[in-house]
Amino acid sequence: MRRQFISHAISTIALVALGTLPTGAADNSAIKEKASVCSGCHGENGISQTENIPSLAGQPDQFTQWQLVFFRAGSRKNDQMQPIVEEITNEDIRNFGAYFASLTPPKGPDDDDPDLSKKGAQVAAGRRCASCHADNFAGTKGVARLAGQREEYLVKALHDYKAGQRVGGGVAAMADVAYHMSDEEITAVSHYLAHLK
Known part of the structure; x- marks a missing residue:
């Protein structure tokens, strides 16, 4: 530590x-x-x-x-x-x-599982993701853009934060948030964010 x-x-x-x-x-x-x-x-x-x-x-x-x-x-x-x-x-x-x-950011692909995205939106709201990543999840200053990012990469990043294998910005917010997320929540929120337009 x-x-x-x-x-x-x-x-x-x-x-x-x-x-x-x-x-x-x-x-x-x-x-x-x-x-x-x-x-x-x-x-x-x-x-x-x-x-x-x-x-x-x-x-x-x-x-x-x-x-x-x-x-x-x-x-x-x-x-x-x-x-x-x-x-x-x-x-x-x-x-x-x-x-x-x-550069023009990627746009999320068509959503093949809207029910999973709905669960992911609930996770994002419950974990207050928008408080750092902005309401449209486009990021700001030193905080990452999540909208349209590759889904499997978002899953990997959250697991890395959860396991303490990746550092965040000036505070340990990501490690704290990810640590308490279940695998199901990580899957759902990653799907939701990856499919945002």
Whole structure:
């Protein structure tokens, strides 16, 4: 627990040092070219077609920056991400945040199980998900966009939070929320969020 706190503190200091990038401040074509390495996993225009890999399109700028800092600091781990984040600069992190935030987010597919979505909406309301992720679940600042995200990725993320294998933002809200969720609730809320238009 202490190691996780120290790692999180280092990440926070690093992110503060990063600052923010004014919209349009960098050459978009150069950023797009550099971000092309991301498309191999996260999909063209930041919309993932690969199981358990999230879409990045439309994610809030600061959220993407946070995640890259977490990966680079080692408080968030992924075998595919580690070699990439070791090579990126603070400027790259700022640019990637702005670039992916500027892309059109994915729209959820047609809902093949409206009853499950109804249960998921009840879970989202009961767990007060909108209090951080916004009423339309588009995220804000350092909080993730959930609407239209890949369903199996949302399930995985919630299980990772529940197991303490993933850190959240400035507070441990996600770990606290996910810890108390049943597998059925995780399945239902993930289905609901993934199918939001």
